[in-house]
Amino acid sequence: MGYETIRLEYEEQLAILTIDRPKALNAFNAKALQEVELALRVVHHNAQLRALIVTGSGEKAFVAGADIAEMVEMTPTQAREFAGIGHRVFHMMETLSIPTIAAVNGFALGGGCELALCCDLIYASENAKLGLPEVTLGVIPGFGGTQRLTRLVGRVRAKELIFTGEMVDAAKAKEIGLVLEVLPADRLMEHCRSVAHKLLKRGPLAIAQAKRVIEFGADGDLRSANELERQGFSMLFGSEDQREGMRAFLEKRQPMFKGR
Numbered sequence: 001m002g003y004e005t006i007r008l009e010y011e012e013q014l015a016i017l018t019i020d021r022p023k024a025l026n027a028f029n030a031k032a033l034q035e036v037e038l039a040l041r042v043v044h045h046n047a048q049l050r051a052l053i054v055t056g057s058g059e060k061a062f063v064a065g066a067d068i069a070e071m072v073e074m075t076p077t078q079a080r081e082f083a084g085i086g087h088r089v090f091h092m093m094e095t096l097s098i099p100t101i102a103a104v105n106g107f108a109l110g111g112g113c114e115l116a117l118c119c120d121l122i123y124a125s126e127n128a129k130l131g132l133p134e135v136t137l138g139v140i141p142g143f144g145g146t147q148r149l150t151r152l153v154g155r156v157r158a159k160e161l162i163f164t165g166e167m168v169d170a171a172k173a174k175e176i177g178l179v180l181e182v183l184p185a186d187r188l189m190e191h192c193r194s195v196a197h198k199l200l201k202r203g204p205l206a207i208a209q210a211k212r213v214i215e216f217g218a219d220g221d222l223r224s225a226n227e228l229e230r231q232g233f234s235m236l237f238g239s240e241d242q243r244e245g246m247r248a249f250l251e252k253r254q255p256m257f258k259g260r
C-alpha cells in the first residue's frame, strides 16, 4: 500500500509504524491521521502480527503534535472532521489487541504525546522531550491527553504539565512515570525491538486478555474489575494456547503459541 505520510513495515510478527513527515517534525495533518487509521486497520486484520512499535521518522521528533499550519485556518466543520478522525485513531491504537510500544525518539508534543499515551509501553531516547503545549495555542489537549496523562502520572503532575504547557526532558518523564526507560538515541529501536521480541514469545490471547482487563478494569471499581479478570482468566482455559503453555512447562520445553 502506498502511503505518503507514514511507513508500515513488517519484521515477521512485528509491525513498525513510522510517522514520516520529518520536515514538519512528523506533525499530524489530516492526511497523516487518515493514513494511521488505515494502517491500524491493516494491523488489526492481520492475524499474524503480535506486536506494534510506533515511532517517528528522523532523529528529531516522534510527533510534534497536530499540524498547526493546517489547523490555523480550519473551519468548525473541518475541525470536527479532524477531531473525528483523531478520536477514532487514538481509540483504535489504545484498543488494538496486540501490545503497542511507543519509541519516542524526540519531540512528542500535543497530539504526539497523546499518541504515545495510547500505547501500552513508552520508551524514550535521551533527546526526547514530551509535553502538552496546547494552552500556549489557546486550546486544551483534544485527543485524550487530559484524561490519559492524568491517569498515568496523577492529577497534580498532569495539571502542572498541562497548565504550564512546558515540555519535560526524557529523564524527568521517566521520573514522573510518563516513560518507562530512557535509552541513548541509537539504542532506542533496538531496545523496543527486544521488548517486542519478548512479547512475541508469550501467549497472544493471554496478552490480549491482560490488556483488555487492565484497560477496562482501570476505569472501574475493584470488584467489577476483578470480576472481569475472573472471566478473562477462565475464558483462556478454552484455548489451545493455555494447554500448550502448561504442557510445555511440564515437558520442559518452550511453548509454541498459535493464538487460538
Ligand code: DAK
Pocket: 023, 024, 025, 027, 064, 065, 066, 067, 068, 069, 079, 080, 082, 083, 086, 107, 109, 110, 111, 112, 133, 134, 137, 141, 142, 143
Ligand atoms: N505543526 C506544523 N509544523 C510544525 C510543527 C507542528 N506542530 N512542529 C514543528 N513544525 C515545523 C516547523 O514549522 C518547521 O517548519 P519550517 O519552518 O522548517 O518549514 C519545522 O517543523 C522544524 O521546526 P522548528 O524549526 O520549529 O524546530 P525547532 O527545533 O526550533 O523547534 C519544536 C522544535 C518542536 C520545539 C517546535 O517546532 C515547536 O514548538 N513545534 C510546535 C509544537 C506544538 O505546539 N505542537 C502542537 C500541539 S497542539 C483536536 C485535537 C487535538 C489537537 C488538535 C485538534 N481536535 C479535537 C480538533 C492537537 C493539538 C496539538 O497537538
